[in-house]
Amino acid sequence: MAGETAKVDPMHQFTIEPMFGSEGWELAGFNIAFTNSAMWMLIAAVALWAFMLGGMKRELVPGRWQMMVETFTGFIDDLLEANIGKAGKKYVPYIFSLFMFILFANLLGLVPLPLAMVGLHAFTFTSHFTITGVLAIMTFAIVLIVGFWKHGFHFFSLFVPHGTPVPMIPIIFVIELISFLFRPFSLGLRLFVAMMAGHVLLEVLASFVIDSANAGIGWGLAIGGPSFILMLAICALEILVAGIQAYVFALLASLYINDAENLH
């Protein structure tokens, strides 16, 4: 009995499946199937668009919704103002898009759909490093372009902190360069790992509940009960993590852009 039912694969939730029979779509020889991942990106984008639409009433005395939207734009504006200064204003659209897109993706990925039985379940595309990697590389590309555009080869002085003794400069330069080049990886992997770990943990605990309940009422109460309570707590934690990871991504992106704008 237990052998039949204990087939909860905690990794299955990350499987990408083409939808609407689009697996054959191709563009210049590359497969561009409209997958469940793309579907949830679209859902996040549309939800974000609908959210922003509520902030477009442009009333002098804002309603609750408009206030909420203005709080988010003000939050990103303040973040960039604090980290970059006046020059940070022009990055508000990009950092805002990044932050809100990741935030909506993380939160929507946590929504427990009642249709999970028939195979429809929320998909967290930020738990795929193909996605977080592209976002990180885009951010890093902006850092490089801005850095070299503004400072030319002087941008390399970023890798030699002030007050470095002359004999140390070659070593420090290499170390700083490597740490600089690791930034896109740490940026992308942090979000991917945090999102995946939380979802795997929830799935594993859920399988504990199901398997222990199938093994008998005693096992169900002894193991399934505490696991379920733990799940509730971790769900709350995951909502927090969803916000924090989006914030961390936006914060680090703004810090990296600050390096490019202002050097040291």
Added chain:
Amino acid sequence: MPQIAQLAETYSSQIFWLLVIFGFVFFVIGRGMVPKVMDTVGLRDKQIADDLAAAQAARDAADEQEEAWRKRENENRAAAHALVSEAKAKAAASSEKKLAKVQAAIDTQAAEAEARINSARTKAEGEIQSVAAEAAQDIVSRLAGIEVDKAAASVAVKKAMANG
């Protein structure tokens, strides 16, 4: 781990759709909507700042006007005060002048009266002398039978009156 297991078959669609959809998010929401929302906030902040500035200006103007009113009021008060004291001084001066005039009139009347009294007295004294001389002539003619002329009698009377 589907992220790695499916990498080869799905990376292109993942990247393609991410670029398409994030592009939509960036250009439509980030570039299109966010600046408008921030403009609204900026506009509101500006309006609030302007209103506060206008209120401050109005208060300053009111203070200024009150100050001006106070100054004018003080000036008016001082002017009224000056007018009153001037009138007082004028009245005092005119009454003093009148008094002096009256005093002078009284003084001249008194002096005239005195002069009249003096002249009356001298006249009376002269008459007494002539009467005394006639009386002395008469007494002398009756007692001694000597006719004394008028001049001698009058000299004698004068002598006697001068002696006391």
